[in-house]
Amino acid sequence: MKAKRSTPYIFLLPLLIAFGLFLIYPLGKVVGDSFYKFSFLNPSHKIWVGGANYSWLFTFKLYNPFFSYFIGALLRTILWVGGSVGLKIFLGLGGALLLNSEFLKGKKVYRTLLIIPWSIPWAMSAMIWYWTLNGQFGLINSIFLHLHIINEPIAFLGYPTSAFISTFIVDAWIGLPFMVIMLLSGLQTIPKHLYEAATIDGAGDFTKFAKITLPMIKPVLLTVSLLSLVWTFNSFAPIWILTRGGPVTATTTLPIAIYNTSFRYLTFGGVGKASAMTIFQVLLVTSVSLIYIKTLKGAES
Amino acid sequence: MKRSTTRKVKGISYQILAILFASFMLIPIYQAVITALTSPSAGWVSPAPLVPTNVTFSNFINAFHLVQRLPIYLLNSFIYGIGVSLFSLIIAIPAGYSLARFKYRLKSPMMFFVIYANMFAPIMLLVPLYVIMKAFGLINTYWSMILAGSVFTIPLSTWLSVSYMQTIPVEIEEAALMDGCTPYSILPRIVIPLMKPALVAIFIYAFITGWSQQFTLALVLISNDKMMPVTQGLYQFFSRSSVSWGPLMAAILISTLIPVVLFLLVEKYIVQGLTSGSIK
Numbered sequence: 001m002k003a004k005r006s007t008p009y010i011f012l013l014p015l016l017i018a019f020g021l022f023l024i025y026p027l028g029k030v031v032g033d034s035f036y037k038f039s040f041l042n043p044s045h046k047i048w049v050g051g052a053n054y055s056w057l058f059t060f061k062l063y064n065p066f067f068s069y070f071i072g073a074l075l076r077t078i079l080w081v082g083g084s085v086g087l088k089i090f091l092g093l094g095g096a097l098l099l100n101s102e103f104l105k106g107k108k109v110y111r112t113l114l115i116i117p118w119s120i121p122w123a124m125s126a127m128i129w130y131w132t133l134n135g136q137f138g139l140i141n142s143i144f145l146h147l148h149i150i151n152e153p154i155a156f157l158g159y160p161t162s163a164f165i166s167t168f169i170v171d172a173w174i175g176l177p178f179m180v181i182m183l184l185s186g187l188q189t190i191p192k193h194l195y196e197a198a199t200i201d202g203a204g205d206f207t208k209f210a211k212i213t214l215p216m217i218k219p220v221l222l223t224v225s226l227l228s229l230v231w232t233f234n235s236f237a238p239i240w241i242l243t244r245g246g247p248v249t250a251t252t253t254l255p256i257a258i259y260n261t262s263f264r265y266l267t268f269g270g271v272g273k274a275s276a277m278t279i280f281q282v283l284l285v286t287s288v289s290l291i292y293i294k295t296l297k298g299a300e301s
Numbered sequence: 302m303k304r305s306t307t308r309k310v311k312g313i314s315y316q317i318l319a320i321l322f323a324s325f326m327l328i329p330i331y332q333a334v335i336t337a338l339t340s341p342s343a344g345w346v347s348p349a350p351l352v353p354t355n356v357t358f359s360n361f362i363n364a365f366h367l368v369q370r371l372p373i374y375l376l377n378s379f380i381y382g383i384g385v386s387l388f389s390l391i392i393a394i395p396a397g398y399s400l401a402r403f404k405y406r407l408k409s410p411m412m413f414f415v416i417y418a419n420m421f422a423p424i425m426l427l428v429p430l431y432v433i434m435k436a437f438g439l440i441n442t443y444w445s446m447i448l449a450g451s452v453f454t455i456p457l458s459t460w461l462s463v464s465y466m467q468t469i470p471v472e473i474e475e476a477a478l479m480d481g482c483t484p485y486s487i488l489p490r491i492v493i494p495l496m497k498p499a500l501v502a503i504f505i506y507a508f509i510t511g512w513s514q515q516f517t518l519a520l521v522l523i524s525n526d527k528m529m530p531v532t533q534g535l536y537q538f539f540s541r542s543s544v545s546w547g548p549l550m551a552a553i554l555i556s557t558l559i560p561v562v563l564f565l566l567v568e569k570y571i572v573q574g575l576t577s578g579s580i581k
Contacts, residue, residue, distance in 0.1 A: 003403060003484050011399035011488075012411065014392045015459065022452040023418060026429035033428065043432050091322070098319050103312045106319075112565065113323050116330065119509055119564030120557045123516035123532035125329065127539050128553060131546055132332040137349045139332040145348035153347055176326065181572055234422035237516050241536070255424040262428055263521070271428050278425050289420045293413050 027282070034275035040263055043271065053276040060268065063248055070277060072249060073257035080168050080253050081232045087172035088228050092179025093221070097213075099180065100187040111181075118177035126241035129170045133157055133242075157243055160250035167239050167251050174238060175228055186220030187213070219299050226292040230285050254281050337361065337551040364552035367538065367545055373527060374534035375556055377443075378512060381530055384447030385511030386504045389458040392451070393503060394496075397462025398488050402471065412463070419456035423449070423517040431521040441525040449518050454507040461506065465499035466492065502570035509560050531556045 034053055036046040057070040064072050095114070099107055117125065132139045135155030144150045156166045190213065198208050236255040239245065245252035245260060252260070258277045261269035340355035341363075365371055400412060423430075430449045431440070439445040473495075474487050482490070493500070515530035523529055529537075535556070538549055564571075 005405070007484050008399040008403035008405045008408070011395040011403075011484075013395075015396040015415075015455065018388075018392055018452060018455060019414075019418060022430065022433070022448060023421065023426070026426040026433065029429035029432065030426070040428065040431075043428075043435075094318075095322050098315055098322065101315055103308065104315045104319055105312070110319055110323055114326060115565055115568050116561055117326050118568075119561045120330075121509075121513040121516070121532055121560065123513070123536065124553050124557050127535065128329040128333045128550070130539070131336065131550070132329045136347045137345045139328060139335075139349070139351075142348040142351060146351060173326070173329075185572060230420045231422075234420075234424060236422070236424040237513075240517075241539075255422075258424060259427070259520075274428065281425055285420045285425075286417075289417050292420075293416055296416065 030275045030278050030282075033271055034279055036272045037270060038272060039266055039270050041266070049272065053272045056273055057276055057280075062268075069249070069252075070257065070280075073252050073254050073277075074280070076164075076249075076251075077233065077253040080164065080171075080251070081229065083165070084168040084171040084175070084232050084235070085225065085229050087169065088175045088179045088232075089221070089225055091172070092176055092183055092224075095176070095180040096183035096187055097209075099184050114177045114180055117173065118181075122174055123237045123241060125174055126170060126238040129173070129238075130157070130242055133166055133170075158247060160247055163243050163247055163250050167242050170242060171232060171235050171238050175231065179224060179228060182224045183217065183220060186217050186224075190216045219295075222295055223292065223299070226288060226295065230288050230292070233281070233285055233288070254284075333550045333554055336546050337554055339547060341545075341547050360547040360551040361555065363545075363548040364555060367548040368535065368552050370526065370529075370534060371531070371552055371555070374529055374531040375559075377528060377534075378515060378530040378532070378556070379559070380443055381446045381450060381515055382508040382512045384443060385450040385454055386507040388447060388451035389454045389507035390500065390503055392455050393458035393462045394493065394500075395488065396459045397466050398484075398492060400459070401463045401466035402474070402484075415456050415459050419460070421453065423453060423514055426452075427517070427521050430518070434522055441523055441528050443528075445522045446515065446518055446530070449522060450511045450514055451507070453514055454510050457510075458503045458507055461499060461503050462496075465496055465502075469495050498570050501567055505563055505567045506571050509564055512560055 035048060035050060037049045037053070038046040058068050060069050061067070062069045062072075067075065098104055099110060104110075120128075133156040135141065135158055136153050138153075138156075140156065141150075141153040145153065154162065157163045194212050194216075195208060198212060203211070234255060235253070236259065239251050239253060239256055240259065243251045245256040254277065258274050258281060261277060262271050262274035335351075335353045337360050338356050338358070339353045340357040340359070342355065368374070396415075400408060400415075434440050434445040434449065437445075439448070469492065474491055477487050477491055478484075512530075512532075516532040516536070519530050519533040523533065526534070526537075535549065535552055538544065538552075
């Protein structure tokens with residue numbers, strides 16, 4: 001559309017102001033803060049410490065002789081995100097294939113059932129899951145006990161390994177509906193005649209999946225997985241509500257470490273150290289975003 | 302003959318898989334419902350019965366006795382949600398118009414910046430947002446939650462707005478331009494009325510996402526009990542040493558009803574917008 005050169009910028013102005021004030025300026029502040037020592041309780045009293053916060057990240061150890069608190073959190077984040085996103089992709093693709101199948105009856109009902117968990121606020125879902133995973137009266141324990149899979153109830157959130165697994169399963173549960181619905185809409189764009197032609201050629205179900213479905217759905221699968229990857233890296237409220245990062249540090253992922261260092265562990269932490277951690281969180285997310293943007297660019301051309 | 306039996310086997314096995322999948326998705330919801338329906342006098346036994354034995358609706362009334370400010374929390378969440386939605390619309394519509402309809406040098410970098418901005422989460426910016434809001438004197442006000450909350454919903458709202466505008470034929474606007482209209486009058490008079498489905502989708506998307514993010518933002522922006530969103534308000538009762546699960550689950554069910562119903566109404570639009578924007 002033809003217009004004065006300034007016109008598009010004027011329409012963009014509210015966005016630029018909002019981003020400038022509440023995204024770019026705070027981000028700059030995080031960078032600046034990472035060179036100071038100060039507490040959340042008294043943010044005006046800042047002491048310049050140079051790179052000390054960054055070297056602290058690699059030297060400060062808590063209950064772990066091998067890794068620093070930060071490195072431990074970073075490694076844990078990668079494992080945790082891998083578990084959660086892996087589940088989201090695997091179950092998401094499985095669910096989408098089921099809902100797209102001509103053999104399944106009652107698709108509308110299943111679809112509606114899937115939408116309900118999607119719209120529950122994450123904090124609410126986590127609070128309900130906390131009770132569902134309760135070590136005595138929770139539904140998971142009572143199902144397992146009634147089916148005689150276990151004889152004694154398990155405190156799922158009470159042990160490091162089971163808490164780690166439980167939290168990423170809950171996170172996957174929260175993110176699954178998005179995955180299924182997006183992948184389903186991708187599957188629905190595959191022309192039916194491709195499958196018909198393959199059937200005539202005598203192709204089996206697996207061949208059809210490997211040769212038609214997977215290549216056709218690959219762009220959607222890639223973009224949705226990358227989006228989910230970033231969101232999962234940023235996941236905070238579910239873990240915070242379920243375990244607060246515990247037991248000990250078993251579920252302390254990077255977002256939890258950032259929060260605890262800023263607001264809870266004032267004796268060893270502080271905003272400066274948390275800001276240094278945030279820089280790594282931003283770098284992590286930025287690198288995934290770059291891949292995401294590159295994929296989108298590739299899809300465009 | 303053989304073919305029809307394999308069809309039957311497939312039909313049954315897919316149904317079983319779908320039921321297993323649905324059960325996994327419904328476990329916590331079922332847990333919340335049976336806990337809310339179980340009479341407090343029943344007492345807790347392990348293993349807990351899979352079907353409530355002593356059904357009562359009294360927990361839904363007790364919820365308001367336990368969480369006395371429940372109506373206030375709900376109202377707060379509503380105000381925060383609607384504020385975030387309105388803000389997202391006010392910013393995303395003109396930005397979408399700019400990015401969908403004009404050609405200029407910063408257009409492509411801006412598009413990618415909008416996608417990039419979508420990757421940020423409240424947890425990264427909690428401290429600076431707190432400091433900024435404190436400097437403006439906005440801690441414990443609706444404004445702090447609405448302004449900080451919108452930052453995280455504006456990117457996808459803008460994206461939805463761009464992708465919807467691209468589906469509207471540009472000819473009507475060009476004709477209006479010939480007749481002497483300016484872009485400033487075309488947007489409200491011609492484009493916005495044509496965008497009703499997208500407006501609804503953006504409004505609800507921002508409302509639901511905003512509602513979900515209220516918890517993390519409120520951890521630093523809100524400390525006054527009267528200003529808390531419902532997630533934070535209920536969390537106080539949840540983190541006590543002895544929790545009254547029946548009324549608490551009833552309170553959770555009451556307060557999730559609004560977002561669930563809204564989402565069911567407009568889910569189609571949101572999925573359409575998301576798929577046309579981020580996938581194709």
